[in-house]
Amino acid sequence: MDEICFDGKKYVALKQDIGNLPLIVVKAKKGYIACSYIDKATAEKVGDIAAFVSGVKSLEDLKKAKIRETTTWAEDLGIREGMSVKKALELMDVL
Numbered sequence: 001m002d003e004i005c006f007d008g009k010k011y012v013a014l015k016q017d018i019g020n021l022p023l024i025v026v027k028a029k030k031g032y033i034a035c036s037y038i039d040k041a042t043a044e045k046v047g048d049i050a051a052f053v054s055g056v057k058s059l060e061d062l063k064k065a066k067i068r069e070t071t072t073w074a075e076d077l078g079i080r081e082g083m084s085v086k087k088a089l090e091l092m093d094v095l
Contacts, residue, residue, distance in 0.1 A: 004059050006086045028092035049073040051088045
């Protein structure tokens with residue numbers, strides 16, 4: 001497992017090479033942000049608070065990415081398409 005940090009706040013991150021692009025997931029208290037390898041329809045079906053980014057090959061890329069799509073549960077927290085990953089993680093980290 002890896003970590004990414006925003007303003008001193010650490011999040012658990014997984015980056016695993018599985019094919020032509022890596023699988024990347026970052027976990028917050030209430031949900032996660034993932035690359036496009038994770039299926040939004042499945043996340044929606046099981047009730048996950050999740051947001052998705054695309055075109056990321058590293059954790060540094062993910063830190064700079066914008067949210068591409070979300071589950072309805074993530075939308076309920078205020079997470080929106082085009083939002084920064086940092087802001088989305090902050091919203092997912094509130095108890």
